[in-house]
Amino acid sequence: MANLYQLSSTSLDALFAALRADGRRILAPTDRDGHSELNPVQTPADVARDCMQTTLSAKGAVFPKVEQLLGYRLAPGQVQLADPERRAEPTVLFGIRPCEAAGFQALDAVFNWDTRDAFFNARMANLAVIAMSCTRSDEACFCTSVGGGPGATGGSDILLTPTAGGYLAEVLSDRGRAIQALAPELFSPAPADAHKADLLAQVPVAFDQPALTAKLPALFDSPLWEEQSLRCLGCGACAFVCPTCVCFDIQEEGDKQGGRRLRTWDACGFSQFTLHASGHNPRPTQAARWRQRVYHKFSIYPDRYGQLGCVGCGKCTRACPVDMNLREHLLQASQAQR
Amino acid sequence: MSDTNASNLYLPHLMRIAAITDEAPGVRTFRLEFVDPAAADAFSYHTGQFGLYSAFGEGESTFCIASSPTRKGYIECTFREVGRVTAGLADKEVGDIVGFRGPYGNTFPIEDWQGRNLLFITGGIALPPLRSVICNCLDLREQFGDITIVYGARTVNDLVYKAELQAWQERPDVNLVLTVDPGGEAPGWTGKVGFVPPVVEQLAPSPDHTIALVCGPPIMIKLTMPILARLGFAPSSIFTTLENRMKCGLGKCGRCNTGKSYVCKDGPVYTLEQLGQLPAEY
Numbered sequence: 001m002a003n004l005y006q007l008s009s010t011s012l013d014a015l016f017a018a019l020r021a022d023g024r025r026i027l028a029p030t031d032r033d034g035h036s037e038l039n040p041v042q043t044p045a046d047v048a049r050d051c052m053q054t055t056l057s058a059k060g061a062v063f064p065k066v067e068q069l070l071g072y073r074l075a076p077g078q079v080q081l082a083d084p085e086r087r088a089e090p091t092v093l094f095g096i097r098p099c100e101a102a103g104f105q106a107l108d109a110v111f112n113w114d115t116r117d118a119f120f121n122a123r124m125a126n127l128a129v130i131a132m133s134c135t136r137s138d139e140a141c142f143c144t145s146v147g148g149g150p151g152a153t154g155g156s157d158i159l160l161t162p163t164a165g166g167y168l169a170e171v172l173s174d175r176g177r178a179i180q181a182l183a184p185e186l187f188s189p190a191p192a193d194a195h196k197a198d199l200l201a202q203v204p205v206a207f208d209q210p211a212l213t214a215k216l217p218a219l220f221d222s223p224l225w226e227e228q229s230l231r232c233l234g235c236g237a238c239a240f241v242c243p244t245c246v247c248f249d250i251q252e253e254g255d256k257q258g259g260r261r262l263r264t265w266d267a268c269g270f271s272q273f274t275l276h277a278s279g280h281n282p283r284p285t286q287a288a289r290w291r292q293r294v295y296h297k298f299s300i301y302p303d304r305y306g307q308l309g310c311v312g313c314g315k316c317t318r319a320c321p322v323d324m325n326l327r328e329h330l331l332q333a334s335q336a337q338r
Numbered sequence: 339m340s341d342t343n344a345s346n347l348y349l350p351h352l353m354r355i356a357a358i359t360d361e362a363p364g365v366r367t368f369r370l371e372f373v374d375p376a377a378a379d380a381f382s383y384h385t386g387q388f389g390l391y392s393a394f395g396e397g398e399s400t401f402c403i404a405s406s407p408t409r410k411g412y413i414e415c416t417f418r419e420v421g422r423v424t425a426g427l428a429d430k431e432v433g434d435i436v437g438f439r440g441p442y443g444n445t446f447p448i449e450d451w452q453g454r455n456l457l458f459i460t461g462g463i464a465l466p467p468l469r470s471v472i473c474n475c476l477d478l479r480e481q482f483g484d485i486t487i488v489y490g491a492r493t494v495n496d497l498v499y500k501a502e503l504q505a506w507q508e509r510p511d512v513n514l515v516l517t518v519d520p521g522g523e524a525p526g527w528t529g530k531v532g533f534v535p536p537v538v539e540q541l542a543p544s545p546d547h548t549i550a551l552v553c554g555p556p557i558m559i560k561l562t563m564p565i566l567a568r569l570g571f572a573p574s575s576i577f578t579t580l581e582n583r584m585k586c587g588l589g590k591c592g593r594c595n596t597g598k599s600y601v602c603k604d605g606p607v608y609t610l611e612q613l614g615q616l617p618a619e620y
Binding site for chain 1: 346347392420421424555556589592593598603620
């Protein structure tokens with residue numbers, strides 16, 4: 001492979017220095033209070049050593065939990081609007097997993113399928129992803145069931161795969177090549193006997209996704225959704241940690257003098273998500289809301305955007321306070337007769 | 339990069355309130371005019387479309403455009419005061435500024451209805467979306483056959499657009515049937531007393547060359563549809579407009595969908611035939 005290189009483990013220091021010298025912020029997994037989260041880092045020593053997955057996804061780098069859509073000043077009979085600057089600090093995401101890198105494609109599908117969302121696009125335009133292949137997985141992982149894999153390249157500009165003495169580096173895009181060009185001496189040709197596949201975690205395929213997607217329209221009235229969601233608290237943690245969940249709210253923060261309009265993360269599991277002003281709710285039960293979550297990702301996305309709204313990262317399963325397991329629930333749905 | 343300065347989809351137009359009409363208890367109509375003449379010139383819409391209306395400091399809410407595109411220079415919206423945004427709007431006075439994003443969504447295909455009879459069936463605060471169609475069709479009156487409007491409200495006082503109802507009542511080319519719920523009548527009430535579905539059943543409109551437009555509270559729609567079916571209306575000849583909760587109006591925020599259909603993009607106007615293919619999540 002012409003784009004396959006190797007990096008020594010010590011060369012990351014020079015790579016980080018080159019990225020910072022180029023004016024880029026580096027976000028990488030860091031340890032905090034027993035879990036990992038993405039934070040700005042200066043050197044590879046700041047990066048969490050033993051992080052399989054961060055708790056929150058990387059989507060916040062391009063779709064922040066809260067962002068301002070507009071501001072305004074008010075005077076009697078007058079409104080002065082302020083269109084906020086599209087903030088887009090050049091950013092490198094380092095060490096996120098291939099599943100999360102793939103998640104950006106699902107976000108892009110929603111933000112740009114029709115009209116183009118300038119806030120999202122400004123951040124995406126200034127983002128580069130140096131992802132890290134997985135050498136281990138856990139029982140929540142199911143990337144290989146949804147078209148990904150522990151060494152999948154989709155959404156990454158450079159993909160690193162750990163080896164005994166460093167990393168195999170696949171340079172996958174123009175943005176990846178631009179990073180390589182910042183420190184070309186660090187990238188040496190990969191040895192001829194480098195076999196990436198031997199270095200990766202084994203993630204068995206858990207369920208037949210095409211069969212599931214084909215079956216979902218007929219399962220709409222299945223008792224399955226109520227059975228699976230009986231313990232669901234409607235807390236929305238699954239949506240907040242998800243790399244592809246894009247559903248948002250628009251909220252106001254203002255008074256008589258002025259204020260701002262904000263876009264915030266939202267969750268289809270919240271009972272008020274679809275509540276009408278009249279009190280009518282099209283999804284009045286947690287079962288209907290859980291069904292929407294599954295259908296949005298595995299039926300509506302494929303139908304509208306030609307791709308799934310799930311990357312199999314398992315973050316929702318790890319975050320769920322009542323141990324709902326998406327992989328198991330999808331397996332059950334894929335095998336359901338009614 | 340090229341997108342960095344691309345336009346902000348969420349930036350509303352500023353609109354000045356040109357007139358306010360008190361329609362019913364808690365229900366108001368605003369007539370809105372663009373503050374920016376260039377925005378006014380660039381603006382056009384079709385009947386059935388909706389928008390996001392802002393009370394700055396409170397937020398945005400989704401309402402239909404209740405006026406007809408045949409009447410230029412302004413749009414109208416009618417809302418009931420039920421929450422934070424509508425309370426903020428209700429505080430406004432003539433001359434105040436509100437925000438508007440739109441028009442969004444699909445339209446009633448009135449150009450396909452030439453020569454057809456039109457039957458409007460509606461209740462309460464659901465008249466505004468159909469009022470846009472009614473005014474549009476009345477402004478093109480020669481293009482349509484008989485026009486029948488069945489409109490009900492809880493009480494006489496809750497009927498909206500009272501002046502317009504009076505004008506439609508007086509037109510020889512409109513058959514307006516007004517009804518109020520039992521107990522909602524007032525001294526001098528000359529309309530019917532009863533819920534909308536049985537009034538429709540009693541009226542027994544012919545389905546021949548007729549388009550039915552039904553918009554009302556879910557229970558009214560639920561009980562009216564079987565009556566229309568019994569009368570022989572084909573599902574493809576019955577139109578309604580859904581009003582699911584929305585935030586963006588742009589097919590992104592993820593809450594208005596009914597199955598695969600995004601009400602903000604593929605709707606809000608649907609035929610009963612189309613609704614029959616969607617899960618009943620509306």
